[in-house]
Amino acid sequence: xxxxxxxxxxxxxxxxxxxxxxxxxxxxxxxxxxxxxxxxxxxxxxxxxxxxxxxxxxxxxxxxxxxxxxxxxxxxxxxxxxxxxxxxxxxxxxxxxxxxxxxxxxxxxxxxxxxxxxxxxxxxxxxxxx
Amino acid sequence: xxxxxxxxxxxxxxxxxxxxxxxxxxxxxxxxxxxxxxxxxxxxxxxxxxxxxxxxxxxxxxxxxxxxxxxxxxxxxxxxxxxxxxxxxxxxxxxxxxxxxxxxxxxxxxxxxxxxxxxxxxxxxxxxxxxxxxxxxxxxxxxxxxxxxxxxxxxxxxxxxxxxxxxxxxxxxx
Numbered sequence: 001x002x003x004x005x006x007x008x009x010x011x012x013x014x015x016x017x018x019x020x021x022x023x024x025x026x027x028x029x030x031x032x033x034x035x036x037x038x039x040x041x042x043x044x045x046x047x048x049x050x051x052x053x054x055x056x057x058x059x060x061x062x063x064x065x066x067x068x069x070x071x072x073x074x075x076x077x078x079x080x081x082x083x084x085x086x087x088x089x090x091x092x093x094x095x096x097x098x099x100x101x102x103x104x105x106x107x108x109x110x111x112x113x114x115x116x117x118x119x120x121x122x123x124x125x126x127x128x129x130x
Numbered sequence: 131x132x133x134x135x136x137x138x139x140x141x142x143x144x145x146x147x148x149x150x151x152x153x154x155x156x157x158x159x160x161x162x163x164x165x166x167x168x169x170x171x172x173x174x175x176x177x178x179x180x181x182x183x184x185x186x187x188x189x190x191x192x193x194x195x196x197x198x199x200x201x202x203x204x205x206x207x208x209x210x211x212x213x214x215x216x217x218x219x220x221x222x223x224x225x226x227x228x229x230x231x232x233x234x235x236x237x238x239x240x241x242x243x244x245x246x247x248x249x250x251x252x253x254x255x256x257x258x259x260x261x262x263x264x265x266x267x268x269x270x271x272x273x274x275x276x277x278x279x280x281x282x283x284x285x286x287x288x289x290x291x292x293x294x295x296x297x298x299x300x301x302x303x304x
Contacts, residue, residue, distance in 0.1 A: 064166050066166060066167045066170075066208070066209075066210060067167070067170075067210060067212055069212045069213055069214055071213075071214040071215060072196065072197075072200055074200055074209065074212050076208060076209045076210070076212075080166075086163070086224070088208040088224065090203075090204035090205075090208065090209050092200055092201070092204060094197075105201075105204075107204045107205050109207065109208045110224070111163075111224045112224075
């Protein structure tokens with residue numbers, strides 16, 4: 001009786017395991033970060049104006065432009081923080097598809113010792129209003 | 131005894147290959163990052179094509195594939211140079227302190243219009259960026275054909291996906 005119970009438990013486990021193996025390959029949702037950073041923002045200005053302001057921002061105090069290609073809408077600039085640590089910002093500008101304005105997307109790459117800059121889009125916004 | 135000497139020599143060579151601080155001179159990639167890419171000249175199309183892995187992207191436009199390249203590259207590496215007109219893009223990851231082998235390979239891309247709705251994407255990993263900057267440059271890392279195939283497949287799958295979907299996909303997870 002005990003043995004029968006044990007065998008049926010094993011059989012149930014194997015069935016469940018096989019069912020798991022045979023389930024269709026459904027893509028799983030990526031886990032959401034607890035520290036999600038804002039990476040894109042719509043600026044209510046035409047592309048030309050947004051481009052000029054971002055280029056000015058990228059070459060501002062402590063920052064240096066690495067590459068800029070207007071046809072692509074891409075600017076990469078570097079910020080050197082204390083003790084020679086660096087943050088590189090890849091910035092992509094694209095005319096908004098939903099109406100007027102320019103969508104600005106920023107992705108950072110940080111050097112060793114540098115801290116992720118979560119306020120970059122706010123500071124770019126600030127430079128737009130000055 | 132012979133085995134011991136061999137193992138010691140092997141470990142010294144491995145450390146030298148992976149730890150730039152143990153070398154007399156730095157590699158080109160480190161110099162570029164230190165100088166914020168001042169005066170950086172991207173390679174021309176002819177150089178990129180030699181030994182490159184390439185793939186045709188159909189039913190799309192040059193603009194869409196170029197945008198896809200930007201969206202994928204900017205989430206993975208620092209874009210050191212990009213020109214939509216010439217179709218050349220160079221992206222590199224910041225060399226990590228303990229060894230440049232662990233920090234990802236510099237990716238060089240060339241985009242070519244092939245036919246109506248067809249674009250050819252060439253990916254390459256040039257050894258120039260792994261050369262020492264001294265008087266006699268020495269290539270520290272050789273990226274072999276199989277490694278190039280593996281890197282290109284991982285990269286181009288994302289680019290094609292991005293080009294055809296047009297919605298920005300996240301590739302922050304490596």
